Amino acid sequence: NAGVTQTPKFRVLKTGQSMTLLCAQDMNHEYMYWYRQDPGMGLRLIHYSVGEGTTAKGEVPDGYNVSRLKKQNFLLGLESAAPSQTSVYFCASEQRGYIRSNQPQHFGDGTRLSIL
């Protein structure tokens, strides 16, 4: 079982360049999330999706866009990269449960992104 797979693992970009981070899960989970992790801070939610074809903004969505065309994939895009977006990006998935049910999230190993 691969679980949650993120590609690429590392990337260096120049300011103004664009790129897409890919997250794929093989657990048939409904919910998927994109977080960023910065030194001294907890993970912060960028965008999330509650199902194929649906996305929504999280806590820090500015400068990012997402798409969920297939249930197993969740893409995070940076249209014009800025140094402030240097971070480690994590994707997570979660099984859909009953209303107000409690489920753990399953994380990928992250993408380390540097913007010069």
Add this chain to the structure above:
Amino acid sequence: SQQGEEDPQALSIQEGENATMNCSYKTSINNLQWYRQNSGRGLVHLILIRSNEREKHSGRLRVTLDTSKKSSSLLITASRAADTASYFCATGRRDTGFQKLVFGTGTRLLVSP
């Protein structure tokens, strides 16, 4: 910010000793979760405790939750060098369909042989 606070920020112990980490939060929750992160890796779910539970065990892990004090603790007994990692608490609230997890800043645990 509704970010949780973890204490201590760093903890250094010897193998065989117990490690205790604390987490405080600010809002009402449905659950509280603990995750481990090894260097350069993603977060791995350890244990989830519901808001109506007070204590939960999983192997060498013991988690307590005091909703009146808005705090939780994670105890790792008989620690091993392999337990060296960062540990994060995350409070879970389910709003309109999705579960909002708010993470703490983590405790870095170093277990020396």
